[in-house]
Amino acid sequence: MGCFHHRALAVLFAVLMLQGCGAGYYAKSLNGHLEVLQAREKVDVIRNDPEAPAPLRAQMDVAADIRQFAIDELALPDNASYRSYVDLGREYVTVAVFAAPEFSLAPQTWCFPVFGCVPYRAHFSKDAAARQAQELRDAGFDVHVSGVTAYSTLGWTPDPLLNTMFRYGDINAAAVVFHELAHQQVYIRDDSAFNEAFAVAVEIEGVKAWLRARGNLDGLRRYEASLKRRRDFLALITDARRELFDIYRNEQTDALRRKAKAAAIDTLRANYARVRDARWGGFSGYDRWFEAPINNAKLGASGLYNDLVPDFRALFEVCGRDFERFYAAVERLGGMKRDVRRTALSDTSACL
Numbered sequence: 001m002g003c004f005h006h007r008a009l010a011v012l013f014a015v016l017m018l019q020g021c022g023a024g025y026y027a028k029s030l031n032g033h034l035e036v037l038q039a040r041e042k043v044d045v046i047r048n049d050p051e052a053p054a055p056l057r058a059q060m061d062v063a064a065d066i067r068q069f070a071i072d073e074l075a076l077p078d079n080a081s082y083r084s085y086v087d088l089g090r091e092y093v094t095v096a097v098f099a100a101p102e103f104s105l106a107p108q109t110w111c112f113p114v115f116g117c118v119p120y121r122a123h124f125s126k127d128a129a130a131r132q133a134q135e136l137r138d139a140g141f142d143v144h145v146s147g148v149t150a151y152s153t154l155g156w157t158p159d160p161l162l163n164t165m166f167r168y169g170d171i172n173a174a175a176v177v178f179h180e181l182a183h184q185q186v187y188i189r190d191d192s193a194f195n196e197a198f199a200v201a202v203e204i205e206g207v208k209a210w211l212r213a214r215g216n217l218d219g220l221r222r223y224e225a226s227l228k229r230r231r232d233f234l235a236l237i238t239d240a241r242r243e244l245f246d247i248y249r250n251e252q253t254d255a256l257r258r259k260a261k262a263a264a265i266d267t268l269r270a271n272y273a274r275v276r277d278a279r280w281g282g283f284s285g286y287d288r289w290f291e292a293p294i295n296n297a298k299l300g301a302s303g304l305y306n307d308l309v310p311d312f313r314a315l316f317e318v319c320g321r322d323f324e325r326f327y328a329a330v331e332r333l334g335g336m337k338r339d340v341r342r343t344a345l346s347d348t349s350a351c352l
Helices: 006-019 024-038 043-047 054-072 126-138 170-185 192-213 217-250 254-278 287-291 296-306 309-318 323-334 338-345
Strands: 084-086 094-101 110-112 116-118 121-123 141-148
Touching (some): 024 121, 094 296, 126 141, 141 296, 170 192, 170 217, 192 296, 217 296, 309 323, 309 338
Antiparallel strands (some): 094 141
16 A cells, blocks of 8 residues: 555544544544555556556556646646556445535535535445435435545545546546646635635646647537536526525525425426527436436535636636646635635636
């Protein structure tokens, strides 16, 4: 497995001590992460192993190119992360549980050492996630459970590539690597919406730059089309959240709120069907999302990753599409108080 940086060992030890004798959620999360690290194989070893399956070697060639591009062109951290690989033998590395009150879009949060407070709790065990989800439902919360293909330790340990990151192809793998490295570049405690939107902005701009640099014009066209569909999807979600916010604020009884909430979600599904058929030519990639239960927790999870993305992408333009200037501007914003940070993010002088 190799040696951890001494800071990582200290942090992991402190996390264990919080629960005492290795018990509890923190210890299970640490054990899950250590199991992943222990299974690592170096990317370069796989690439040069004639006995490794040809498709895997081809994936590792792409992964090595993505990693170097992140350093050379995106100015992202040059460290040991994403230079090793693990086949987990499953579709997701963790399962995240999101929760929100029945009549509120404000997410439930959980607080952790080093990483601060976040609006989800991730489990390496599906059973543990299912137990927590049921406990939250029993307490009256709306709950959303989602498989996660990657996670970041913010550089405290050398995060590996995972088979789950390649589940949707090379472009998605590049997006995930750029996203997770962005978290290592800038991370502000207790502001998940800021952190995630920043990482999504880096992911989008990074993937577009990578595809252009590699002359993959067909891939770029497909990626641009997927971004347009994502914008349409997010517009639908934003409209539904606004409607629900008004319902929760204005309806006088829980019975009326519950009825109006169900109607708003039905409207959301109907609006999606119209967009899919009229604008997307029947593209069905979001069907599973809409066919599954929709509630405050699920809508909030979508907003967490996307609400501030347009602001970050606009800031990137103001910074002359210079990644280093962009990161410096984001660092400055991160040093501000949270309420001031939001206003400053949309200020066109933020990069000056």
